[in-house]
Amino acid sequence: MSNSYKCPNCGLELLQQQAARSFSCENNHNFDLAKEGYLNLHLAQHKRSRNPGDSDEMIRSRQRFLNTGHYKFLAEGLIKQLSHMSSEQRLLDIGCGEGYYLEQIYRSNQSLQLVGLDISKAAVRLAAKRKLSAQLAVDSAFNMALFDHSVDSAISVFSPISPEEAARVIKPGGTLIMVGPGEQHLSGLTAQIYDKTMARTGNFEALDSSQQFTQLDQIELLEELHIQGSAIADLLHMTPYYWHAKPQQQERLKNLNRLETPAHFIIRRYQNTQT
């Protein structure tokens, strides 16, 4: 039961129909598996827009940028913070995007059971194409189609989070790892867009006042990046800064040959104190 999805309509277990590419519950709510191998469990009546989450263009830019390896050091730092996990344990990536971090985790430890959820269908489709034998679904972090206490640990990399919902699905005593921006994150890029430096708290704020989690520790990772060519435009497109940049700033950044900027990350580990 705990490894399966929970029907978003009625809460019963979703079972895969034999020889069929679909899942259904005893109440006959039916969900077809997309050809890439993911489920869409985000119900139309819960959607705030037609295509919620990051757009196709943002997702593709992020995939191209991440595939250059500029953020590999973050993936490696994240993997070290997961060393407490033993084989066959279930790890959930909340807001997994196009699956870069899931793939890095999979390559480092194929014995974990990986689950990835994101509200963007474009993102989950690309994540499924990575063929990681992970359970992947289009779903909201605020109402996940997973049973209570059904994952051992979860990660959230620059994604929205509901502490209440995360604490419901993570086992009592289990770990939540959040990644967000450090003070100097992408300051070489933002200096081209804003006059003043921007204070960024990422999604940590949601956890600061949380009754469900206590912080265990925090590490910071900082690297100077030398970004060249089209990867500069991809970096701009994958961040919200794109929407804040004026057309002439966008143009200037796109025509740069080289961008120097620190990438500065904070990785915090929290423990689920709910019982």
Ligand SMILES: C[S@@+](CC[C@H](N)C(=O)[O-])C[C@H]1O[C@@H](n2cnc3c(N)ncnc32)[C@H](O)[C@@H]1O
């Ligand atoms: C900054 S991206 C990070 C993606 C990925 N973790 C990474 O670092 O490459 C934020 C992600 O959160 C997703 N997202 C936004 N709102 C969400 C929600 N309510 N539930 C789940 N995912 C959401 C977006 O679609 C996007 O893929």
Ligand SMILES: [Zn+2]
């Ligand atoms: Zn149902």
